[in-house]
Amino acid sequence: MKVLLLAGTAEARELAAQMAAAEINGVASLAGAVRRPAMPDLPARVGGFGGAEGFADYVRNEGIGAVVDATHPFAHRISARSQRVCGDLGVPYLQLLRPAWQAGRGDNWREVDREEDVVGLIPSGATVFLATGRQTLERFAGLKDCDVIARQIDPPDGPFPFPGGRFLVGRPPFSVEDEVALFRDLGVDWLVVKNAGGAPSRSKLDAAKLLEIPVAMIARPPQPPGAKMETVEEAMAWLTTL
Structure with a gap:
């Protein structure tokens, strides 16, 4: 077989x-x-x-x-x-x-059903770190009044899909210490992730907890x-x- x-x-x-x-x-x-x-x-x-x-x-x-x-x-x-x-x-x-990931003590997660729903959570002018991949970036266009940083594995092959955004290239895995240092350096106010689950990629969530950064958690599709x-x-x- x-x-x-x-x-x-x-x-x-x-x-x-x-x-x-x-x-x-x-x-x-x-x-x-x-x-x-x-x-x-x-x-x-x-x-x-x-x-x-x-x-x-x-x-x-x-x-x-x-x-x-x-x-x-x-x-x-x-x-x-x-x-x-x-x-x-x-x-x-x-x-x-x-x-799927589950929130624990100290986690400040706000669950949303779709990428577009984060616009109603995040205030204008916030520094937003998108750890959601590049294939759905255009769905965050409502964050054009924020400083949006999107991390992806490969270098971009085109401009950012909406104003106020920029790419950050990085290849996992990332340690909690690395993520804490990065978020501090960038001045991140909000973290946006998809509920992918998995221990290796949870480091960004642990870093957000340590820094008391709120997380917009996009729920899994059916x-x-x-x-x-x-x-x-x-x-x-x-x-x-x-």
Whole structure:
């Protein structure tokens, strides 16, 4: 049986390594959103499938016997498409979805449903640090009266999409100490993040707590139905049952 791993997260890289060590026949698919992605320990393909029809053709033509979706929690359209196509083809589908972050003592989080909703929270003139990726930047255009700093992994290939914004290039991981120093240096008043979950990327939230910076937390979109696991070990156990 050949397993298709929809990758792009730290969990996907770990799962790929364990699959390779267990000699599971698999291929990892990367969307290509990052210019120099960390390649998994499996044969890999980079780029989209061409929509639902293209994805279905790939699954059929490559003889895929199971799909593990370890994409980002906000890649909900890809996950919904993958689950739907697998259901139509009768191919087992598993979503490896890490738990969402939960606010604890000392956290000052304001949850919003959409990127556009942060405009109602953040006052004009605030220095806003966006740790939300580059693909949805235009949705924050209502913050044009703020000093907006957007961090992304790759150097920008164009101007900032609205006035008052600038890019900051940085490649994770970032320690809590690094984030504290950065936020102090920039004079950050608000942190905006998507509730991606995961321990490595929580450092910015811990830094915000230490500096008493409020956080606009964008809630996760609805996820597709179907089997879900939270850990790589659970996903590996699922693969052994097929």
